Amino acid sequence: GENVEQHPSTLSVQEGDSAVIKCTYSDSASNYFPWYKQELGKRPQLIIDIRSNVGEKKDQRIAVTLNKTAKHFSLHITETQPEDSAVYFCAAGFGANNLFFGTGTRLTVIP
Amino acid sequence: GAVVSQHPSWVICKSGTSVKIECRSLDFQATTMFWYRQFPKQSLMLMATSNEGSKATYEQGVEKDKFLINHASLTLSTLTVTSAHPEDSSFYICSARDVNSYNEQFFGPGTRLTVL
Numbered sequence: 001g002e003n004v005e006q007h008p009s010t011l012s013v014q015e016g017d018s019a020v021i022k023c024t025y026s027d028s029a030s031n032y033f034p035w036y037k038q039e040l041g042k043r044p045q046l047i048i049d050i051r052s053n054v055g056e057k058k059d060q061r062i063a064v065t066l067n068k069t070a071k072h073f074s075l076h077i078t079e080t081q082p083e084d085s086a087v088y089f090c091a092a093g094f095g096a097n098n099l100f101f102g103t104g105t106r107l108t109v110i111p
Numbered sequence: 112g113a114v115v116s117q118h119p120s121w122v123i124c125k126s127g128t129s130v131k132i133e134c135r136s137l138d139f140q141a142t143t144m145f146w147y148r149q150f151p152k153q154s155l156m157l158m159a160t161s162n163e164g165s166k167a168t169y170e171q172g173v174e175k176d177k178f179l180i181n182h183a184s185l186t187l188s189t190l191t192v193t194s195a196h197p198e199d200s201s202f203y204i205c206s207a208r209d210v211n212s213y214n215e216q217f218f219g220p221g222t223r224l225t226v227l
Contacts, residue, residue, distance in 0.1 A: 043221055044204070046215060097160075099145075099216060101157075103153070104152075104153070106152075
């Protein structure tokens with residue numbers, strides 16, 4: 001089955017700086033890669049996703065890149081704000097099947 | 112749109128009792144729902160995939176007789192934790208996939224189960 005690894009497990013950045021979270025996956029058949037943000041005690045919220053036919057996708061301050069050859073994808077948050085502080089999960093899946101989640105990254109944005 | 116609800120949001124029960132958790136898609140039809148378990152400060156662990164009208168598919172290591180899943184309609188899936196024990200205490204989250212949305216899963220708010 002799919003194995004998703006995520007790094008780093010914790011990340012602290014100064015407000016205004018950029019944050020990068022990286023994930024690798026093992027199953028080359030995976031073609032859907034979402035990123036979720038989970039605040040303490042709340043549900044995971046999809047913030048951005050990318051499919052295997054695209055190498056990069058951007059939505060305002062958030063961008064995701066995908067390298068299918070190397071089987072890794074990354075989340076980039078620019079101009080970080082305190083409200084970006086949360087746990088971020090990457091995931092990988094094939095088609096409409098279940099998703100396999102990374103271990104999460106706790107991002108802290110220091111004002 | 113794409114709202115998923117869970118009930119109850121939290122429950123405390125005694126060892127040996129059974130607890131039922133409901134997951135509902137409120138404004139869309141979900142042929143597939145997923146049940147996850149999340150321990151404090153850890154990731155989401157997929158327990159099972161629930162397909163409407165058929166038996167659930169359980170992940171390796173998850174006891175199907177312990178965690179009963181029923182997906183009787185396109186908007187409702189239930190997870191019953193049978194004969195609960197303290198080690199079953201956890202945060203259980205469901206997600207639902209919109210039939211009109213190829214891959215995206217929408218998560219419920221979760222249910223915190225505490226077994227005394």
